[in-house]
Amino acid sequence: MKNYTYILYIVLLAFIPVSCTRNLELEPVSTISTASFWKTEDDANGALRGMYIRLRSVTATNLYLWGEARSQDMKQSVGNDFNNLRIFNNTLDATTAGPDWSSVYRVVNDANLILKYLPGIVFGADANRNRLLAEAFAMRAFCYFIMTKTWGTLPLVLEPTEGYDPAILYRERSGVNEVFVQIKNDIEKALSLFPDNNFQAGRNRWSKPAVNALKGDVFLWTAKKLNGGNNDLNTALTALNEVGAADVQLLTGFESVFNYDNKGNKEILMANNFQQFETGGTFMANMYIDAYPPNADPVARALIGTVGGGNYWTLSDDTRSRFKDDDTRKAATYTELYSVDPATGAKTSFYGCIQRKFNGTVDAGARLFIDDVILYRYADVLLMKAEAQNALGQDPANAINEVRKRAFGARFSEHTFVTGSKEANDNAILEERLLEFLYEGKYWWDILRFDKAATQIPYFKANPGHTYKYIWPLSLGILSSEPKVQQNTGY
Numbered sequence: 001m002k003n004y005t006y007i008l009y010i011v012l013l014a015f016i017p018v019s020c021t022r023n024l025e026l027e028p029v030s031t032i033s034t035a036s037f038w039k040t041e042d043d044a045n046g047a048l049r050g051m052y053i054r055l056r057s058v059t060a061t062n063l064y065l066w067g068e069a070r071s072q073d074m075k076q077s078v079g080n081d082f083n084n085l086r087i088f089n090n091t092l093d094a095t096t097a098g099p100d101w102s103s104v105y106r107v108v109n110d111a112n113l114i115l116k117y118l119p120g121i122v123f124g125a126d127a128n129r130n131r132l133l134a135e136a137f138a139m140r141a142f143c144y145f146i147m148t149k150t151w152g153t154l155p156l157v158l159e160p161t162e163g164y165d166p167a168i169l170y171r172e173r174s175g176v177n178e179v180f181v182q183i184k185n186d187i188e189k190a191l192s193l194f195p196d197n198n199f200q201a202g203r204n205r206w207s208k209p210a211v212n213a214l215k216g217d218v219f220l221w222t223a224k225k226l227n228g229g230n231n232d233l234n235t236a237l238t239a240l241n242e243v244g245a246a247d248v249q250l251l252t253g254f255e256s257v258f259n260y261d262n263k264g265n266k267e268i269l270m271a272n273n274f275q276q277f278e279t280g281g282t283f284m285a286n287m288y289i290d291a292y293p294p295n296a297d298p299v300a301r302a303l304i305g306t307v308g309g310g311n312y313w314t315l316s317d318d319t320r321s322r323f324k325d326d327d328t329r330k331a332a333t334y335t336e337l338y339s340v341d342p343a344t345g346a347k348t349s350f351y352g353c354i355q356r357k358f359n360g361t362v363d364a365g366a367r368l369f370i371d372d373v374i375l376y377r378y379a380d381v382l383l384m385k386a387e388a389q390n391a392l393g394q395d396p397a398n399a400i401n402e403v404r405k406r407a408f409g410a411r412f413s414e415h416t417f418v419t420g421s422k423e424a425n426d427n428a429i430l431e432e433r434l435l436e437f438l439y440e441g442k443y444w445w446d447i448l449r450f451d452k453a454a455t456q457i458p459y460f461k462a463n464p465g466h467t468y469k470y471i472w473p474l475s476l477g478i479l480s481s482e483p484k485v486q487q488n489t490g491y
Contacts, residue, residue, distance in 0.1 A: 149445055187215050191211055203269065254328050273372050320336075
């Protein structure tokens with residue numbers, strides 16, 4: 001019965017319009033889907049699974065593009081990713097605007113449907129209903145957080161789109177402050193509904209510890225970007241400290257956090273699940289390799305193993321230079337591939353950096369890029385904690401050094417962080433976030449939060465007046481289908 005309900009829900013999703021934007025309209029909800037589906041606890045669980053499945057369309061590719069690609073920690077490799085070159089070059093415009101918000105609003109609509117219909121379903125235990133409602137509130141908060149960091153003001157949709165009412169379909173954008181009020185309200189509702197600090201198996205559903213990590217992230221952003229000041233910093237720090245009371249830890253080895261056979265480990269707070277035969281691959285395929293060059297370095301070749309994907313994006317020279325050789329994160333994050341002279345073994349030409357964090361699994365001789373996409377892990381909590389402490393005038397050294405101890409192991413004493421000025425500490429924390437979270441879709445937003453785009457990103461160093469590009473343009477498709485939505489200033 002459960003499997004049948006789940007399959008039925010996924011089928012029904014194909015007939016439900018899922019965004020405030022007209023370009024997402026499909027068909028009105030049928031009488032069967034509204035009157036017959038939302039009846040049982042199995043229906044509710046099926047709807048929730050569908051929401052997480054829909055999230056994959058956000059995390060497989062778009063989340064990385066929105067959250068990291070514009071930081072210019074990458075550059076074009078030997079291949080050519082024509083669709084995304086203008087993203088990491090920061091030359092976006094309305095014609096080439098990158099992925100739009102449609103995929104995220106689909107997830108929002110799933111959350112809105114759950115929040116509307118679950119209160120009317122009889123559950124065997126109220127705690128089960130409350131947990132599902134908490135997950136829907138958390139998902140909606142996360143989605144709006146992604147979108148407002150990317151596009152600024154947004155159409156704020158808090159009920160499901162179930163017909164063709166123009167008042168629902170066509171909305172003006174709400175201000176960023178109003179969006180964050182809603183995000184924070186949803187977070188508080190989620191936290192109040194979770195019955196405990198436990199994780200679901202796999203750690204690929206929202207939980208109270210994961211929402212506290214999200215809360216810390218949100219309040220850090222509003223403290224620094226929206227004049228939230230010390231009140232928001234203290235709220236962030238409290239939430240991040242609460243995560244530590246859950247069953248979380250830094251794993252002993254950095255590489256083990258990302259091992260395909262170690263999904264859902266104790267460092268993970270929230271990940272979006274990818275599975276063979278159930279999903280496509282992730283964007284990390286674009287940073288691997290489809291064929292070895294002539295006379296490829298045999299040591300690197302052994303590490304990289306079975307080819308797959310394509311070598312379209314590689315690390316910038318500046319990013320490579322930031323990793324120290326005795327930092328264990330370097331070898332666990334990427335491998336440099338050279339051609340070598342077969343007679344002497346000397347390196348002759350550089351082919352590119354091959355990412356190692358999310359290299360998936362090999363089945364029947366094919367590499368499948370189906371690692372879970374990690375949204376939050378405990379190292380992120382520690383470094384956000386350090387960031388909040390530093391902004392409050394507290395010493396961030398302990399939190400930073402927890403991360404560095406794992407990174408440098410026996411060599412840690414040579415790299416112990418000692419607190420300095422606020423500015424020096426901020427620079428160190430931002431640098432640590434690059435080294436720790438490379439390829440994890442965070443660094444562009446980190447740079448904006450630290451207000452370092454003008455000093456860290458080549459495009460903005462060369463074009464300091466182009467601050468309007470800190471947010472993305474809206475695509476022509478969105479503008480043509482949304483009469484009440486106007487282009488972001490500057491584009």
